[in-house]
Amino acid sequence: MAATDTIYEVETPEGIMLHMRVAGLTVRASAYLIDFCIRWSVNICVLIVVEAIFGDAGVGLSLIFLFLNEWFYPVLFEVFKNGVTPGKRTFKLRVVSGDGTPIGWQASIIRNFLLVVDFLPLFYGFGIVSALLDKRFRRLGDLAADTIVVYEKETSKTSLPNVEAEHPGIDLNINEQRALIAFGERHMMLSKSRKVELAEILDEVHDQKNEEAVLKVQGYSLALAGKGRDS
Amino acid sequence: MKQHYFEERNKESWQQIKTILSAKKKRFDRDFPALYRQLCRDLAIARERCYSSFLIQDLEDLVEKGHQHLYGKKGRNSFGLINYFGREFPALIRQEWRLVLFSHFLFYVPFFLMLVLIQFYPHIAYMVIPEESIMQMEEIYDPASGHFEEQRSAADDIQMLGFYIFNNVGIDFKCFAGGILGGIGSIFFIFYNGLIIGAVAGHVTALGFTETFWSFVSGHSALELTAAVFSGACGMKMGFALINPGNLTRLLALKKAAATGVKMLYGTAFMTFTAAFIEAFWSSNTHIPNSTKYIFGITFWVLVLLYFAFAGRGYEPEQN
Numbered sequence: 001m002a003a004t005d006t007i008y009e010v011e012t013p014e015g016i017m018l019h020m021r022v023a024g025l026t027v028r029a030s031a032y033l034i035d036f037c038i039r040w041s042v043n044i045c046v047l048i049v050v051e052a053i054f055g056d057a058g059v060g061l062s063l064i065f066l067f068l069n070e071w072f073y074p075v076l077f078e079v080f081k082n083g084v085t086p087g088k089r090t091f092k093l094r095v096v097s098g099d100g101t102p103i104g105w106q107a108s109i110i111r112n113f114l115l116v117v118d119f120l121p122l123f124y125g126f127g128i129v130s131a132l133l134d135k136r137f138r139r140l141g142d143l144a145a146d147t148i149v150v151y152e153k154e155t156s157k158t159s160l161p162n163v164e165a166e167h168p169g170i171d172l173n174i175n176e177q178r179a180l181i182a183f184g185e186r187h188m189m190l191s192k193s194r195k196v197e198l199a200e201i202l203d204e205v206h207d208q209k210n211e212e213a214v215l216k217v218q219g220y221s222l223a224l225a226g227k228g229r230d231s
Numbered sequence: 232m233k234q235h236y237f238e239e240r241n242k243e244s245w246q247q248i249k250t251i252l253s254a255k256k257k258r259f260d261r262d263f264p265a266l267y268r269q270l271c272r273d274l275a276i277a278r279e280r281c282y283s284s285f286l287i288q289d290l291e292d293l294v295e296k297g298h299q300h301l302y303g304k305k306g307r308n309s310f311g312l313i314n315y316f317g318r319e320f321p322a323l324i325r326q327e328w329r330l331v332l333f334s335h336f337l338f339y340v341p342f343f344l345m346l347v348l349i350q351f352y353p354h355i356a357y358m359v360i361p362e363e364s365i366m367q368m369e370e371i372y373d374p375a376s377g378h379f380e381e382q383r384s385a386a387d388d389i390q391m392l393g394f395y396i397f398n399n400v401g402i403d404f405k406c407f408a409g410g411i412l413g414g415i416g417s418i419f420f421i422f423y424n425g426l427i428i429g430a431v432a433g434h435v436t437a438l439g440f441t442e443t444f445w446s447f448v449s450g451h452s453a454l455e456l457t458a459a460v461f462s463g464a465c466g467m468k469m470g471f472a473l474i475n476p477g478n479l480t481r482l483l484a485l486k487k488a489a490a491t492g493v494k495m496l497y498g499t500a501f502m503t504f505t506a507a508f509i510e511a512f513w514s515s516n517t518h519i520p521n522s523t524k525y526i527f528g529i530t531f532w533v534l535v536l537l538y539f540a541f542a543g544r545g546y547e548p549e550q551n
Contacts, residue, residue, distance in 0.1 A: 012271070012294070012298050012302075013302075014267075014268060014271040015271070015275070016271045016274055016275065016294055016298075018291070018294065018295050018298060019291065020295075054386075055386060056384070056386035056387060056389075056390050057385070057386040057389035057390060059390045059393060060386075060388075060389035060390035060391065060392050060393030060394065061389065061393060062393070063390075063393030063394055063396065063397040064392070064393045064396050064397065066397060067393075067396055067397040067400065067401060070401070071401070071404060096299075099302070100295065100298055100299065101298065101299050101302045101303040102299050102303040106490060106493055106494070109493055109496075110489050110490070110493050113404050113407060113408050113493075114408045114411055115408075116404070116405055116408045116409075117408045117409060117411050117412060117416065120412075126412075140411055143482060143485060143486075144411060144469065144485050144486060144489035145486070145489065146486045153291075153292050153295065160235075174281045175281075177281075178281055178282075178283055178284065181234065181282075181283040182283050182284060182285065185283055185285045186285075222235075224233075224234075225233060225234045225235045225283070226232070226233020226234055226235035226236050226237075
């Protein structure tokens, strides 16, 4: 990977490289802001309701709630929701351990308690500086807990189109074959005109225009994927 | 082998993994490790044969989820709490005795200095604490102020309980967190608390409010002060690992020390939490004679000392 890429690789014990896209400052700050708003709206509601019901004792009870909400809101979500707080869900983020596994109590408590230091000296000064200096955008809490914030993988459902398979009749190298198969697999994602545009590039091979060209090239992709022979 | 045949051949085992992973109740399946390793092989093969990037990506997603499933669950000990408070917590405190001792010095040196000095130079109190706070303190502990005559209401007790938990346990957490700055945050918190608490104690003692003040604080003092001091040690554990990482890289040393520190913090926070209950319901109770409160307080000090001296002896805390 290029040094400027934000993809972080972890090697599993099976020797497989996992690729994770590390989330940057802005998106994390936005997620935090959402969590912050949720936390305080809940706080205020609880404060009003509990105080109305219990009076003076209610102040004490809501202070206990405030305390728990302040320190354990992110911890509970991260532990029980597999690293996702409501704010992070909005931006499709997730906290994971440095080795790609879900985070547990210990790591979550460390990273979230240290948020008070990341806040210092002024509006997340240390956290921002640390995240900007670190390749994986880790703030101090992440460094101590060995955690990273990554983007959720978007799962794209792919399938090959339902057309007649046909071999292109020329030799293609591996990259060309992959490109053709990918063209077939993306038939649901591409717009009609874009498909035509792409398929017509190969008009020397198939000598077709418009929809027919698309069908031809999709047929190639099926043949290259090996789907033609058994149907 | 063409991609399509490859997919057809392995579809079943991939589907099995997907079923296990998407099961509502995550139970550990005996077949999973073997299936997962097969999946890893499939992915490696797919990459080697340059199958389409969509297939590879699908497999990668599956491997990632499988990895989390297989390696994510750390074994949970059902006797965790008993083991923790019975052996691990006191053993950890003894293991880090140097830091714990240092933290005690940081707290008690300014504490006793203030306490004693103010008896001779009362104006020192005004240099440390704002005048308004001093007035408040005098109001609270003045035996003549009248609120010692009648019992505080239960609602007020709960209100104070909430405040003590919010404030005191919060301070423990901040004191721990502040440690990451090379220990400076923890040192500051502990020293400052020693100074302030010593000054308050010195000031009200100098005024002669001894009965009301010392009887109030005696009950929860053992747990609260000891926990405050411990929270400093938790933080310093982390900070000093950054300064003196030993044979490790600074980052790795920090990571290990933070894990140890937070393990010590659990028990520490629990001590402060318990102290909040004593402070809210026992210390403020005016029906209990002062002599009983003193005996109770001293008993707690002895118990705390015995607990950390002897509980879990011979137990080796798990190294991180």
